[in-house]
Amino acid sequence: MSNPGETIRLAIVDDHRMLLGALTEWIRNAADDIEMVAAVATWPDLLSHPDFPVDVVLLDLDLKDNIPVSVKISALRGAGVKVVLMSTYSEPNMVREALASGALGYLVKTEDASMIAEAIRAAYAGESFVSAELDLALNANEIGGTPRLSAQERRVMALYGGGEPVKAVAYQLSISEETAKSYLKRIREKYRVAGIDVGTKVALRKRAIQDGILTPTDAPGVF
Incomplete structure (x- = not known):
């Protein structure tokens, strides 16, 4: 988690402009420790933003640009940026691939706003954070075992x-x-x-x- 007084510099990349606007507004109003540095609709817009790199990027997995998410994650990690992915769906294999590529968080877009902020804070601290329903999907075959907690x-x-x-x-x-x-x-x-x-x-x-x-x-x- 971020320490008192620290500000997390955040960028959001999402081509659904209504969601982008809503997320931006909520974070600006409700999360004092998170500074919205950039809210853009495309991957090139992020890379060319004058304030890039930032601390954490909240990245839409479903951008229709034919650039593999592993390439994006690798580029962000190379710039020292922590990555939290968002998606409208929760296909376990895709989640595993994203986490294996170096993403620290994976959220479905129906997640509570407070949990989105927590995922950003966790990534900033180098900790993993996966939506509850995604985590359950990943561990669906582990009945009787100990669940994985963040x-x-x-x-x-x-x-x-x-x-x-x-x-x-x-x-x-x-x-x-x-x-x-x-x-x-x-x-x-x-x-x-x-x-x-x-x-x-x-x-x-x-x-x-x-x-x-x-x-x-x-x-x-x-x-």
Whole structure:
């Protein structure tokens, strides 16, 4: 996550101008730590922008320019830019290919706005972030196994499972209470798909200990 006082310089590339405008407006109004440097509709517009390179690029996977996404990711990484991809669909093989090419995040465009901001912050910190539904699709065959949690999801699970109320979890991680709740919802859904019920705080605590996210001494027995 970004440190207090740091500003993440962001560029968005999306040829759906209505979505581009909506995302730009939301980020400018709601995410004080993210500076919208560029909002462009094409790949060449990004590369030729006077303020490129930026810290993070939110890149539409569905740009109809016949340039392989792996080439774009490679070019951005070479410029020291972190990449978060957006798409209207969630085909697991495409997600795997994008992540293997070096993208740090992969979002569907129906993702909550707060989670888009979290994906940008995660990428800036060098952490991966995948939309909940995409992560579930990637791990659909892993029923009974331990779901893959992002670094921030593990932090939320550790704090909440350790006895902290949601408000305290949000405060300690410098996120909103609603974002903390969204993380808990994602965590519970991932475990549910894996066939593991962590619907209560006690169940979540026990699972956090079992999966090595918490030690028994970190998690008091009274909630």
